[in-house]
Amino acid sequence: MAMAQEQKKKKNLKTIREWCKGCGICVAFCPVKVLKLEDEKVKVIDYDKCTRCGLCELRCPDLAIYLEEDQNE
Amino acid sequence: MAMAQEQKKKKNLKTIREWCKGCGICVAFCPVKVLKLEDEKVKVIDYDKCTRCGLCELRCPDLAIYLEEDQNE
Amino acid sequence: MSKQTEIRLGGSGGQGLILGGIILAEAAILEDKNAVQAQSYGPEARGGASKAEVIISDGDIDYPKVQKADVFLALTQKACDKYLPDLKMNGLLILDDKIELNPTAYENFKVVKVPIIKTAVEDLKKGMVANIVAMAVIQQLTQVISKESLEAAVLKRVPKGTEELNKKALVAGYELVKK
Amino acid sequence: MSKQTEIRLGGSGGQGLILGGIILAEAAILEDKNAVQAQSYGPEARGGASKAEVIISDGDIDYPKVQKADVFLALTQKACDKYLPDLKMNGLLILDDKIELNPTAYENFKVVKVPIIKTAVEDLKKGMVANIVAMAVIQQLTQVISKESLEAAVLKRVPKGTEELNKKALVAGYELVKK
């Protein structure tokens, strides 16, 4: 799934609040620390700094955070 | 069970006719070929040549041939 | 017929209500009453609504499950919605203050709303002890067991080192009712 | 009632009497008769006495096991001793000639002694075919099936390459009776 940086940037980082169980794994392993927990749910605190590396999606046990190509573009 | 030759010689070679099933294993692997089958039962054909090596006893599946110290001596 | 109080505790998996139920039952036994405690197991235990039941009686307890509860304490909306129908007419309904209630419920039941979770989380700084706060509330409102027995039962069950915290939780619970 | 012949074959494990029984039964079927064949399995199969049974009938065969045999063929002393009590009064008793018999047996049964095993071992040089010799003897003495059917049944069952040997065994068996 090698992808050019640019393409990656096009992707949106999404979360599904109802699925997130607040385990904090994504928060702990986000390389640029743009996630945090609030009310036991994940929250993106600095959307722009996110590199779209996908590591949060990779390790989220609840499929609650992910990158998706923007449907509008 | 290392034993001096002499001691060995003292032993008797015995067979139990009712137990022998005539498989011929003892016959085939007796180093000095002193056994044969007769009527599908083992028979010692040359008692004196027997070296009391015990190989027949070792491999007889029916426990039907063995060496035993002479009770009389 | 002997006096029998049937209590149902409803909340979510991690809230320690089963332990709460056990403590209530043990407190009753300390007073030489009869008591049983039951719960629903099931996959719900991991999320969803969970319930614990206690029956306290002066005499024999035939059927050991709560049919129509005399007292129902709910810590979550989900549990409240699910188990409310099984509360007796005019039964005692104890709710965490965050729970919304259909107005007619106020007519059918004796409703008491108290900030149980908030007290645990904010005042005692330990969400964990909400169950103990809740048991204290039940004690105050029902008197089905004495404060002394409750405290003794709590101390028997809670982990070493947390005795003071739990005593505080009890006091906080009593206070909530007095207020 | 339809005619029914119940035959028991007794010998030791390796003597091929089950195959013998199958052949008898198949011969009967070739003649459009009804037939069943049964045997006792069991640890005895490895040594000890073993038996095979055949029932040949013009009509239905209700109970498929031999109760009182019309015909009993024994190849070993052990089998003879074990199964003789189940032979009908005046039944046909066919024995290998080595078998010893209690004198009273001669009064109760029609006894025929023939050197079946010896014939196979010495004349045909194949102990293996004693069962075929035996079936031929039964054919001759009972006529419950025809020679032709027996031969056809034998040829269907024996290993390729042994047809001639087995035919000879049949002939030898027939001869034994004539003698």
Added chain:
Amino acid sequence: MSLGSPVVKEYFRSDRLPHIWCPGCGHGVIMRGIAVAIDNLKLDKNKVCIVSGIGCSSRAAGYMDFNTLHTAHGRALAFATGVKLANPELEVIVVTGDGDCTAIGGNHFIHAARRNIDITTILFNNKIYGMTGGQSSPATPQTEKGTTAPYGTVDPDFDICKLATGAGSSYVARSTAYHANQLIKYIEKGIENKGFSLIEAISGCPTYYGRKNKKGSAVDLMNYYKDYALDIKAAEKLPEDKKAGKFLVGEFHNETRPEYVSEYMKLVEKVQKERSENE
């Protein structure tokens, strides 16, 4: 429209999500990894069959949108063997737990490996019986605790990869929920291997294993895998003292040998041909 990421939408029954697993349970990571591997390999969804036993891990079958078969405790591989032999076209993947696969299911495991039947087994190893509340399993490390080992487990744990290799598995690899990308690669290779493949995926059970053994939170468990996993290739070059306390990950075995079902199909062909020639 169903919720979730593209992979979730395509390969999951998203109306059955969120799943029932505890917060931070490693099983979700591994389950997702299987879907990603399937996606990467572009398998035909309709031809994928996922078979599981009973356990938290085995619940994965219910969430994934394939032909899914949730069997009895320990029996996944035995059911899967029937499915695969009956329809060799199916890509059969078994999801199982350490208890399911190596305790009650141990016999089916070694025999599937022996046959080298083309089934890919992904073993969610959380070193405990999660579903039943934290009893020790044959994968619980000696001295560690479970509810049936209150003083610490007496018996040593299996080296599952060694066991699989000893039994005859042709592809054997281990990774962790933390090393999810590596894990996905191994799963892909396992699926591609024509034969029996065992991928041991170390999973965290914060609820029971973690709590009983004071291993901390889900994040702590992840960190543990991050810090203590040692690639076997790297390990070869390391001195003993640097390996102490670490556990090995990597590909342990990879061999090409005849696969059971295709051998059986060859036999069918052969006997049918012989028969028609004889007729």
Added chain:
Amino acid sequence: MSLGSPVVKEYFRSDRLPHIWCPGCGHGVIMRGIAVAIDNLKLDKNKVCIVSGIGCSSRAAGYMDFNTLHTAHGRALAFATGVKLANPELEVIVVTGDGDCTAIGGNHFIHAARRNIDITTILFNNKIYGMTGGQSSPATPQTEKGTTAPYGTVDPDFDICKLATGAGSSYVARSTAYHANQLIKYIEKGIENKGFSLIEAISGCPTYYGRKNKKGSAVDLMNYYKDYALDIKAAEKLPEDKKAGKFLVGEFHNETRPEYVSEYMKLVEKVQKERSENE
């Protein structure tokens, strides 16, 4: 007075002899070997317990004059585990067949090995199900025939010693009925090993295996073992082509590691001590 050689008189129920096995069956050789090993080690007869499953091989238990337990097919090691743990004083020896131990009993086998429980298992491997009339077993070599493999066995056989080692057995050796003295030595070492020991004893089944696979008489089978057994030490030095068609015998694994029952007894002691200190 009872019949037989001194070993037979001492260790067999000679009134139950001759045994039921076929002429030339290798099982008798191995059974005798066990008695000789016990004799050599001067074990207390009353403290020896022989446990077997079901099969021709498993009948051995009935002939030997010890505490003997003839269990259900495949379960010998599970019963034996109970016996041993309940009374650690007993020297527990399991006699089993290739089918009994590695087919239906496979799970108990690998778990006994994992626990390293002090049981010595002597596996009579005749590569077939003898008792039920010659079906192929997990030890039947590929392509060889059984009554359920009329066209030759499709699935490969276990390397049982490799499997035992992979599962954790601390002593693993293989010999044959022909090499009975070597076999006796291995049995002795197995019994002496404090832990789980597996001695694979290759046995000849002339009646089914031999006949089905045209291997000739009992003597032919013995000759085969004589000619084709290759000691692993010797094998190490041989070029590949000299090894072709041969099978390995020898000691495959021998390691000292904690034994299950004594570890358990330590735990009992420890918790009892702690408890009395706390009182």
Added chain:
Amino acid sequence: MSKKVVKLMQGNEACVEGALAAGLQFYAGYPITPSTEIAEICSEKLPLVGGKFIQMEDEIAGMAATIGGSLAGLKSMTATSGPGFSLKQENIGYAAMAQIPCVVVDVMRAGPSTGLPTAPSQGDVMQAKWGTHGDHPTITLTPNSVREAFDLTVRAFNLAEKYRTPVFLLMDEVIGHLRERIEIPSPGEYEVFDRIKPIPNDKNYKAYAVKEGEIVPRMAAFGDGFSYHVTGLVYDEFGFPKTDTDVAENLLNHLMGKIENNVDDIITYEETQTEDAELLIIAYGGVARAAAKAVKECREQGLKVGLFRPITLWPFPEKRVNQLTQKSKKVLVVEMNLGQYVIPVHRVKEPDSKVFHYGKVNGEPIAPDEIIKKIKEAY
């Protein structure tokens, strides 16, 4: 028109022939006396017809793989005897729960435990009904001849496919090992029923919903293009686990109901001179042959004896047994066990009819003379 094939054939062999006639394509099992011939013959014949045979590591796996084979779309069978039947019970319950058609043959030998492995018995009759945990449906057939071993195996498959349930063929060793003349019916002479599949690409397919007017859910094979879920948990009409009380109740009602509501289709039996019988014998399998002979002899002696032979053992033919006991005031149940099938007879008989039992468990089959003796004692 094909010529009739007439042969001497063993019961176990006829079972395999019947299975093949019914469309058997998959066999998974583990050998055990006295059922082993079934496996052996399957191993030889299945590849010849493009089917699959696999010897599994044990009976549990044999049952599991049989279910797997059925789910993959093939008609599947396994065979065993007592100890193996015990081991299969957990997965038999799975098949019953998940509604997987398959045929399980149990050639009964003398138990309990290893017992007398080569001796005949009818000791597993109650186990066939109650062997697995929990309430569950059961269909059990038992043949009394080699020909019937053929016919009932065909029927076992048909019932399995029609009712989506495991069907047991219980043979006693007497029949399993008996060689008997058999006229093999040609394909046109017996019905073969195949499971009803969903319409291809049916977007509304719900794996476990029963369509109006049908008996069981239509069954797609894995790979047919319907991704559905199969579980041994209580499940809803999609096949997904649910714990709701009504889902559980509906499912259990469906499982039991599909059998109970169709007993007339499932139950068969044979009667001999029952019309005027003063004493009714109930016997099945090999024992029924001895009973048939006993009845004949008794009739010759002027005793009004009749024979009711259940062919479907389970569900129990209660209506008919009850009717018969309205006339026959004495009932003698004869079986090679210590009293199993006699229990439901007691349950359904008319209050004023008297039930006798003759059971035998010494490893020998029951002979006609023994039955005659018992008849005379009871008469």
Added chain:
Amino acid sequence: MSKKVVKLMQGNEACVEGALAAGLQFYAGYPITPSTEIAEICSEKLPLVGGKFIQMEDEIAGMAATIGGSLAGLKSMTATSGPGFSLKQENIGYAAMAQIPCVVVDVMRAGPSTGLPTAPSQGDVMQAKWGTHGDHPTITLTPNSVREAFDLTVRAFNLAEKYRTPVFLLMDEVIGHLRERIEIPSPGEYEVFDRIKPIPNDKNYKAYAVKEGEIVPRMAAFGDGFSYHVTGLVYDEFGFPKTDTDVAENLLNHLMGKIENNVDDIITYEETQTEDAELLIIAYGGVARAAAKAVKECREQGLKVGLFRPITLWPFPEKRVNQLTQKSKKVLVVEMNLGQYVIPVHRVKEPDSKVFHYGKVNGEPIAPDEIIKKIKEAY
């Protein structure tokens, strides 16, 4: 004199306490909901009293090791639930055949198959009697309270040791998981029976011969100095396999007879207001608690209702049930299954009494109100 210990205790825990009181020294098993607490508590408590706990690889092994432990001389137990009970059946038959004392606990959950793992049920009642192949003896006890879980576990061990047979303790999940006030009896208050061993060095010891006036063969432990043989085959008085018909018959007669001839010792039950009951409820285990309440309420309403609560489920208390149905012309059997215990009731009831059944299998326990409704329908 030791002070009474009064506690809140779970049924599963009381079972372990009872077992320890009876002398439990060996536990081998495999965890399964809702029986797991039994294993967990044993794993903690057994080492403290010098006993052994082992978690085996599966239930089959759990049963096997339990038998092994018993043969080595220790009082042994295993516990499980439905699916595991199914798996244990083969070895249960072994224990019955070889006469090995042991206790098998089955905490029943809703089946069949995986079913509803955490929901209560009484679905394994018939399986406890018929689960293994072949005819075999059975003793099954079922408690209705936490205190009785203690008492009956003690009794299960006593019966197992006295009759040399596996004894089942069937608990429904309601009782297994219920926490209840229990007054733990002190050691003097209950009887503990130990198996009878041969006289040390008895030269005439025959492992399986029953001495004059005794019920079962005396049982030496492995290692006691008697080298004897144990097998699951049919065996003679020495324990060696035999295929003779008379040996087989004697053995089976002994196995069944030791139970059947001692039903008065084995069977216990409890009755509430049965003397004048017009309608008799039969209920056991947790359901009997609901029934007791229903009876009280009905009596208050003037309905003459009584309760018969079998404590020994098997052997079936047929004499007493028959007597009761001589008076009570209506019988309502209430159980958490689709009709199991009602079957033998049908068998033994007086011809003119009418049997009703109320069963429930949706995962919920049966409540008093439901029973009252049924009573009124039937009354």
